Amino acid sequence: ETGVTQTPRHLVMGMTNKKSLKCEQHLGHNAMYWYKQSAKKPLELMFVYSLEERVENNSVPSRFSPECPNSSHLFLHLHTLQPEDSALYLCASSQDRGLPGELFFGEGSRLTVL
Amino acid sequence: QQPVQSPQAVILREGEDAVINCSSSKALYSVHWYRQKHGEAPVFLMILLKGGEQKGHEKISASFNEKKQQSSLYLTASQLSYSGTYFCGTESAWSGNTPLVFGKGTRLSVIA
Numbered sequence: 001e002t003g004v005t006q007t008p009r010h011l012v013m014g015m016t017n018k019k020s021l022k023c024e025q026h027l028g029h030n031a032m033y034w035y036k037q038s039a040k041k042p043l044e045l046m047f048v049y050s051l052e053e054r055v056e057n058n059s060v061p062s063r064f065s066p067e068c069p070n071s072s073h074l075f076l077h078l079h080t081l082q083p084e085d086s087a088l089y090l091c092a093s094s095q096d097r098g099l100p101g102e103l104f105f106g107e108g109s110r111l112t113v114l
Numbered sequence: 115q116q117p118v119q120s121p122q123a124v125i126l127r128e129g130e131d132a133v134i135n136c137s138s139s140k141a142l143y144s145v146h147w148y149r150q151k152h153g154e155a156p157v158f159l160m161i162l163l164k165g166g167e168q169k170g171h172e173k174i175s176a177s178f179n180e181k182k183q184q185s186s187l188y189l190t191a192s193q194l195s196y197s198g199t200y201f202c203g204t205e206s207a208w209s210g211n212t213p214l215v216f217g218k219g220t221r222l223s224v225i226a
């Protein structure tokens with residue numbers, strides 16, 4: 001139990017589908033993140049939320065749409081994805097965005113786009 | 115700009131030592147180390163702040179050479195449980211608010 005829970009763990013979708021990834025943290029943290037992990041590539045930061053406000057958007061295509069309804073929940077809405085978007089999507093949280101603190105990661109959602 | 119990790123992969127026998135390096139071309143404020151086992155979440159190991167400190171975590175320790183913008187992770191007397199991919203993440207020196215930029219990782223395999 002890492003304190004950060006992601007669902008679903010695996011997702012297969014067609015390019016015309018709409019789906020969502022969910023992340024929930026039980027640690028009382030103020031910052032939440034979405035990272036993309038592809039084979040043979042470094043972890044890529046996608047979005048950062050601090051106190052439910054988006055503070056970072058790393059040039060991510062609009063087919064990825066984040067939502068942070070409260071400090072414990074983070075969603076990543078997916079629509080009209082491409083096969084190259086297949087990857088492991090990791091959610092993470094930290095106490096505060098401005099401090100050099102530990103990131104707590106979830107186990108990830110493995111996405112396959114057909 | 116992402117840090118560069120070396121080596122990309124290493125195989126050890128139980129009890130052997132290893133060093134994983136993380137280098138950046140930018141001035142660094144902090145270096146973070148994580149380990150990810152196959153199918154699991156990355157797990158935090160330690161943070162080193164500028165000042166050239168060294169930290170230890172059981173038989174895993176790390177150093178941060180601010181002048182060289184380099185950090186090294188030292189694994190001594192390796193155990194099977196050390197297997198996994200090790201990532202360094204760096205924050206640039208001008209602000210502690212910049213998000214971590216991760217290297218590509220070093221895959222460590224410890225065999226009996």
